[in-house]
Amino acid sequence: MENEKHHxxxxxxxxxxxxxxxxxxxxxxxITRINLGAFTVAGALLLASIKSSLVLVYFMxxxxxxxxxxxxxxxxxxxxxxxxxxxxxxxxxx
Amino acid sequence: xxxxxxHDEHYDPEGSKIGMWLFIFTELLLFGGLFIVYSxxxxxxxxxxxxAAEELNTTVGALNTVILLVSSMTIAMSTTALQxxxxxxxxxxxxxxxxxxxxxxxxxxxxxxxxxxxxxxxGSEFMKAEMSQGEVLFFGLYFVMTGLHALHIVAGLVIMGxxxxxxxxxxxxxxxxxxxxxxxxxxxxxxxxxIFLFPLFYLIT
Numbered sequence: 001m002e003n004e005k006h007h008x009x010x011x012x013x014x015x016x017x018x019x020x021x022x023x024x025x026x027x028x029x030x031i032t033r034i035n036l037g038a039f040t041v042a043g044a045l046l047l048a049s050i051k052s053s054l055v056l057v058y059f060m061x062x063x064x065x066x067x068x069x070x071x072x073x074x075x076x077x078x079x080x081x082x083x084x085x086x087x088x089x090x091x092x093x094x
Numbered sequence: 095x096x097x098x099x100x101h102d103e104h105y106d107p108e109g110s111k112i113g114m115w116l117f118i119f120t121e122l123l124l125f126g127g128l129f130i131v132y133s134x135x136x137x138x139x140x141x142x143x144x145x146a147a148e149e150l151n152t153t154v155g156a157l158n159t160v161i162l163l164v165s166s167m168t169i170a171m172s173t174t175a176l177q178x179x180x181x182x183x184x185x186x187x188x189x190x191x192x193x194x195x196x197x198x199x200x201x202x203x204x205x206x207x208x209x210x211x212x213x214x215x216x217g218s219e220f221m222k223a224e225m226s227q228g229e230v231l232f233f234g235l236y237f238v239m240t241g242l243h244a245l246h247i248v249a250g251l252v253i254m255g256x257x258x259x260x261x262x263x264x265x266x267x268x269x270x271x272x273x274x275x276x277x278x279x280x281x282x283x284x285x286x287x288x289i290f291l292f293p294l295f296y297l298i299t
Binding site: 011015017029048051052055056080088 | 111112115119122123126130133134137138152156159160163164166167170171173174177178275278279282285286289290292293294297298299
């Protein structure tokens with residue numbers, strides 16, 4: 001039934017993504033060693049977000065998936081961010 | 095019109111993929127909720143969380159991060175190998191992923207073991223006597239979140255076991271890769287959650 005061929009991702013691309021992920025991991029370890037106060041948390045979370053989007057886009061094939069799956073993933077992430085924001089507004093202005 | 099219809103072979107890769115993603119969404123929101131609990135308690139007990147996080151061993155955490163990242167790559171590569179019809183390579187790559195997952199759990203076992211030896215575990219008398227409420231909260235969240243994550247690793251091992259057996263039997267192959275692809279998606283989810291757990295518990299002190 002399914003005649004369209006799967007996009008085959010070359011091994012090399014996965015290896016490159018792994019190298020980037022590993023370097024970002026060591027970068028975040030180094031960054032959090034320096035005490036930057038609130039920026040430490042922000043920096044670590046920023047690096048984690050970059051890493052997770054690499055995993056989503058390449059390892060989880062989102063780049064090669066149909067648009068509706070990409071949109072659904074995006075909406076779940078937006079929903080999560082919205083809930084975080086609402087929760088923190090609540091605590092901050094209490 | 096001489097289309098052969100196999101009644102026993104209903105196969106819908108698109109449907110399986112959507113199903114897996116919907117399941118992943120529920121998992122993301124489950125851990126998302128826990129992350130929100132963590133952030134709120136961190137916001138309310140900043141100093142205690144700072145103190146408690148110093149207890150955790152960054153080296154073990156970093157080692158487990160590397161293990162999970164590499165295992166994510168090997169399972170992704172095994173999908174490529176399956177599509178290229180390289181059955182032996184597919185199996186070897188999946189077996190490597192399986193072994194890495196086991197090593198992750200062994201590390202976790204020793205890591206938790208050290209905590210238990212220090213009297214740090216849910217409901218311990220030492221914690222009630224010596225620690226502030228914020229520190230108890232930190233370790234409570236640490237055990238619940240890394241424990242739930244470890245349960246997902248165990249589930250991942252089971253799914254990979256099924257995928258391995260079906261690839262060896264030949265019922266999962268280049269034209270029916272869904273089981274391996276979904277095992278991969280699940281495994282990447284486990285990796286994804288750890289990507290956030292690691293900095294939040296081990297790095298930010």
